[in-house]
Amino acid sequence: MLNVTNLSVCYTTEKVLKDISFNFAGGSILGIIGPNGSGKSTLLKSILGLKNSNKGSVIWKEISPKLDIAYVPQQSEYDWEFPSSVYDLVENALITTKNFWRFNSSNFRVQVDSVLKQFNIYDLRNRHISMLSGGQKQRLLLARAFVLNPKLLILDEPFNAIDHSSEQNIFNMLKEYVKNGGTVIMVHHNLNSVLDYFDELLILNKSLVAFGTTDNVFNKSNLLKAYGSNIFLDL
Amino acid sequence: MMLFITIFLLSFALCCLGGVFYYEQKSLITDVYSHVAFPGVVLAYVLFNSLDLYLVLFVTTTFVLLIDLIKNKLLRITKFTTDSIFAFFIAFGFSLGTLLINILQNHGVSTKAGFSDFLFGNISALSSNDSVLIISISSFILCLLYLYRRVIKNYLFDQILFSQLGFNVYFTQRILSVCTVVLCVLSLKVAGVVLTTGLFLIPFATANLFYNKIKHLFVFALLLISLVTFASIFISLNFSGLSTGPILIVLYFVVYLLSELFKFLRFKNIYG
Numbered sequence: 001m002l003n004v005t006n007l008s009v010c011y012t013t014e015k016v017l018k019d020i021s022f023n024f025a026g027g028s029i030l031g032i033i034g035p036n037g038s039g040k041s042t043l044l045k046s047i048l049g050l051k052n053s054n055k056g057s058v059i060w061k062e063i064s065p066k067l068d069i070a071y072v073p074q075q076s077e078y079d080w081e082f083p084s085s086v087y088d089l090v091e092n093a094l095i096t097t098k099n100f101w102r103f104n105s106s107n108f109r110v111q112v113d114s115v116l117k118q119f120n121i122y123d124l125r126n127r128h129i130s131m132l133s134g135g136q137k138q139r140l141l142l143a144r145a146f147v148l149n150p151k152l153l154i155l156d157e158p159f160n161a162i163d164h165s166s167e168q169n170i171f172n173m174l175k176e177y178v179k180n181g182g183t184v185i186m187v188h189h190n191l192n193s194v195l196d197y198f199d200e201l202l203i204l205n206k207s208l209v210a211f212g213t214t215d216n217v218f219n220k221s222n223l224l225k226a227y228g229s230n231i232f233l234d235l
Numbered sequence: 236m237m238l239f240i241t242i243f244l245l246s247f248a249l250c251c252l253g254g255v256f257y258y259e260q261k262s263l264i265t266d267v268y269s270h271v272a273f274p275g276v277v278l279a280y281v282l283f284n285s286l287d288l289y290l291v292l293f294v295t296t297t298f299v300l301l302i303d304l305i306k307n308k309l310l311r312i313t314k315f316t317t318d319s320i321f322a323f324f325i326a327f328g329f330s331l332g333t334l335l336i337n338i339l340q341n342h343g344v345s346t347k348a349g350f351s352d353f354l355f356g357n358i359s360a361l362s363s364n365d366s367v368l369i370i371s372i373s374s375f376i377l378c379l380l381y382l383y384r385r386v387i388k389n390y391l392f393d394q395i396l397f398s399q400l401g402f403n404v405y406f407t408q409r410i411l412s413v414c415t416v417v418l419c420v421l422s423l424k425v426a427g428v429v430l431t432t433g434l435f436l437i438p439f440a441t442a443n444l445f446y447n448k449i450k451h452l453f454v455f456a457l458l459l460i461s462l463v464t465f466a467s468i469f470i471s472l473n474f475s476g477l478s479t480g481p482i483l484i485v486l487y488f489v490v491y492l493l494s495e496l497f498k499f500l501r502f503k504n505i506y507g
Contacts, residue, residue: 050395066399066401069399070399071395071396071399073395078392078393079258079260079392081447082258082391082392083443083446083447083448083449083452084388084392084449085448088388089392092385092388092389092392093389093396093400095385095386095389095400096400096401097400097401097402098401100383100385100386101382103385128447128448130447144396
């Protein structure tokens with residue numbers, strides 16, 4: 001599904017990613033972990049084509065980056081005071097260059113209602129987005145991504161600033177999505193849940209530390225390489 | 236009546252675009268455009284020896300859009316923040332305009348050429364032709380904003396998804412910039428270089444205090460604009476020597492302050 005070869009990215013003079021190469025087949029949940037500033041978000045943006053690489057290539061197979069991928073950035077990247085209701089925000093994701101001039105809300109009502117119900121935010125559909133809790137906001141962002149019927153979901157730290165039960169709810173939804181043929185790539189920071197969450201893991205610290213199945217690569221030696229000695233985990 | 240419709244439509248179009256830039260967190264951009272438009276007005280006079288609004292609109296809009304390209308390039312390559320760059324251009328625009336007027340004066344051009352109408356705004360200097368131009372362009376921009384309201388909403392909330400849905404972020408930014416520059420130039424004769432930004436922002440900011448749904452927000456702004464426009468024209472017609480532009484802005488600001496006070500007191504009553 002995704003073939004990355006010798007990918008390098010620089011911000012001004014500083015190299016943020018160095019010679020990253022990996023091959024991801026898809027059909028599973030891939031976690032990307034690494035310390036702060038290790039280039040996790042930059043890697044996501046580069047594979048999505050939102051950040052130009054200085055070297056290397058990103059090749060998608062059997063997937064169109066424009067049509068089949070939904071990207072959900074971190075919650076903090078949005079202005080939650082924006083004047084919109086939950087329903088409007090999800091519905092607006094269905095406006096494309098092909099239908100915007102004759103967009104008819106009633107044609108999409110069933111589709112929007114169904115995804116709102118799937119993410120348990122149907123009762124909040126008329127609420128202003130600023131009135132939502134952290135978990136509800138995250139479910140709204142996921143609902144907005146799911147309404148596009150993506151084959152691949154790319155998430156940047158989706159469990160930031162949300163409580164444990166919301167995290168579990170959202171993760172179960174993602175698991176269900178993968179079971180139905182979807183693929184998830186997710187940046188994650190909580191190392192305690194890595195073994196439970198991910199089928200495959202990419203450990204990053206500007207360069208690639210390890211890539212493979214979580215059972216194989218999530219070990220002390222790789223974590224020490226990525227995080228240095230400041231890591232306390234009972235593995 | 237014609238004057239009321241002119242100022243009302245212009246103010247409402249300015250308020251709608253002010254809202255767009257408010258959510259883009261680029262509120263000062265309107266100040267940049269109006270200040271950079273000032274030397275454009277002088278340039279129009281130098282080129283055509285006339286301050287006819289149609290000519291001024293054409294020359295000044297072209298001039299401001301060229302400067303806008305330089306500003307965008309600088310924003311991409313510089314280490315300075317957007318606010319700093321905006322401040323540079325505000326100072327540059329006003330200085331260049333003043334300098335050009337000084338040069339013209341030194342070459343024997345009278346200060347009565349009409350520059351002060353653009354500098355401080357003078358509604359009484361609006362001819363019926365000017366009004367027709369302002370009404371037509373404001374109505375066109377309002378229709379455009381209404382037709383593309385959902386697209387603009389998507390653009391403002393999430394530019395990554397916006398581009399994934401097939402829209403061009405750069406093209407949208409350019410269209411919005413052109414509309415803003417055109418309205419800025421037209422409003423110079425109503426509110427002047429310094430006050431134009433007030434028309435863009437204060438009505439929207441006041442409405443934003445009370446409502447968080449776009450429809451309600453703009454209905455409130457519409458009522459506020461019609462009320463303040465009516466009051467400003469009434470005051471300026473009944474008290475000679477008072478310009479409508481400054482009255483508009485002062486009234487908007489008073490309403491804004493009262494709204495903040497009202498909101499504060501209501502909050503205090505509810506939550507103690």
